[in-house]
Amino acid sequence: MKNKLCFFLMIFCLSHLGFSQDRFVIQNKRNSDRVKFKLINNLVVIPVEVNGVTLSFLLDTGVSKPMIFNFLNISDTLEIKDTETIYLRGLGGEQSVEALRSRNNVFKIGDAVKLNQDLYAIFNTNLDLAPRLGIPVHGIIGFDLLKDLIVQINYSTQTIKLTDPEVFTYKSCRDCETLNLEFHNNKPYINALVNTNRQNVVVKLLIDSGSSDALWLFENDTIEVKKESDFFYDFLGHGLTGSVYGKRAKLEALSLKKFKLKDVNVSYPDAESVFHAQKIKDRDGSLAGNILKRFNITFDYQNAKITLRKNKYFRDKFSYNRSGIELAHQGSRLVQEVDKSARKKENLIQEDSQNSFRLDRNLDYKIVLKPAYVIVELRENSPAQRAGLQINDLLLSINGKSTYQYSLQQIIEKFYAEDGKKIKLKIERDGRILNYSFHLEKLF
Template sequence: MQKCIWLTAILCYIVLSSSAQHFVINSARKNVNIPFKLVRNMVVIKLHINDKGPYNFILDTGVGIMIITEPKLVDSIVIPNKRTIKLSGLAEGEDYEALVTAPLDIQIPGVNSEGVGAAILKQDYFNLSGYVGMPIHGLLGYDFFSELAVKINFEDSTITVCKPHDLSKLRKMHKVPISIEEKKPYLETTITYPGGKKIKNKLVIDIGAGHPLSLENLITKNGLPSKFIAANLGVALNGPITGFISRMQEVDIGKYKIKNVITSFPDIDYAKRQFSIQRDGNMGIGILKRFHVIFDYSNSTMYLKSNRFFKNPYEFDMSGMEYFAGGENYQHLIISRVSPGSPAADIGLEKDDEIVSINLKPVSQMGIEEVDGILKSKDERALLLEIYHDKKYDKVILTLKRRI
């Protein structure tokens, strides 16, 4: 999910005092373990701000500064010396407002902030809470990674942080050089396109992007692969980012070769955007979660070791539905889009229909992550759905189909 690429490209320049903004480990501890929850390929951690909370934040290497996406937090925490800025150029004839704060007191168990401020959106443009199915209050990026070594273990959902010189047990991990440019990590990789053509690409390493891989200039330079589907790829301030989904034959990261990778291709209008750092796309958590990952920004290095998820095949949604969690406690699953010609369209499902149950199990007892897993589980699998449509309940059979 490329939920805020356009926003963060501008916000990365709105910095209070870049050299002073970072996090430190409390007292004399050498390392700190922080639990996280992986939901819809989002790494969610809990933190406090100015002694209020806890709040749920998505850890996101694609973000230049801390962003508070939930405007109501302004009423919950005391934020002195904030100023209003205009975000322009993101949509025809429209300006968007955000508040920029003075340094906040941000506490993660065992870790505290020093000089870290935030940008607070005046409107929740992205509905991350509805997408994830739980309250989400913001995004935490570069400031968290800048002076700490950060290890993410996707097998036990634990983040371990330490000072870079205290890193240990690296002999079994593969060292990958990266560059830190305008507060974001980049790597160079070789991608094998359908047909066997190998091309070097410079990619943003973006654990806040739910997809495995996005290539932004492929359509204009090479055209689309022969097999693809149209899709909404994410959300920007002026609406959905449209494009296409296909597969790349292989992605090489150091010694690792990752096969048959689901890949997003933003449409030509998006690809024409000019980035201050020339790049070809981004690598998201769909690839990175197959590794134990250590980020060491201070030494321009990422360490990788394949985990038990490494050989899992890449699958995409087989229903043709996009949906979000709504209502009290996010227990209602509402369809936001149905792809033409998809299995969901074939049985007449429509935008704003509610999915009430799947195979007689209420979705309120499942969570959006479990629903995602079911809807990309097996080609030709038949599911019994209960749907609330036009003020009545219907039962329909949805037969999944591998579309890409």
């Protein structure tokens, strides 16, 4: 009979499982390799080959063993074996979810290969990351890769360099800062300095590349938002066992040694959503993708340090969703579009006796499947909600242009535009076509 275990964990994080005797080995003479990645909503998505099947994984510093989310869709092609049933619980207020723990899997990332890799296959189809990111994402990987190799993330070129620690050498870099890492349950933490309530506070933060936000802080007597005019309540993200809500605000500054970021986005998640996360001694929050992407980063887990060098994103302003709309890619819809591959037919047609002519273009059309973007969260009293939009509305066009011509990320970016920007949406609701408009609003 399969053993049933219960794990409690942070978002996309597993409890301590120890170092495996097996490790990632780079199979080339250079002992190093570069892998291209996609930067989607501040998140790093890399190609990972699992048992001979190429998948897309999120690189998440907050996870121990790899996890596959849309397991039911890919289980026929993956040879998953040596399994046992476990239950996982994470951020969000819902119950734990069922998963399979599988051993003896082969993982390949570029030229880096590991045999006998453990992974966790999640049954719950609601935990598929693809709808929120707009591209196929099958799972997440973190500690097992980072502990074996020096991992350098270049957000500017969207490449990851993997190097055997035995051949890696540090180059002199006056523009860099190196910080010490502290590990709890195989997850990396650093100390930072935040300016809150007109005082500087040293905080201990989880490095969480699996979150697209900027900074999360846990409220206490020192770290809190005191005036309602300084924050708004919002959807913060989707955890392993449910949605996470809390306050969004601004910090005057965040400092990582000599690097100082000003007017930083900060979120304060509800206490019930981060109950288990707060059990880590002295933990004050998380440092996430919208800050990490502003640096090119070298992770050196074996020496417990991280090196930062600011890049082209460093001075980008911190913005936020001023519309109140959260979108997800939900299936497809049928769209009629011009068939550009077909030959155009042009005829001159006489319209009246005065020899007036018009050019008639007989275009060929085709019916194709295009992504369907649906509202899945709507902030209370937001411009979009006051305008009359509702959850489950299907977006057909934005500012006069069909939504299928955009990626999900491109549409969401329009909701982060400047204060006062007008947004016009055509939506479908219960078979009806409706038009709405609103202006983006500055909230603090």
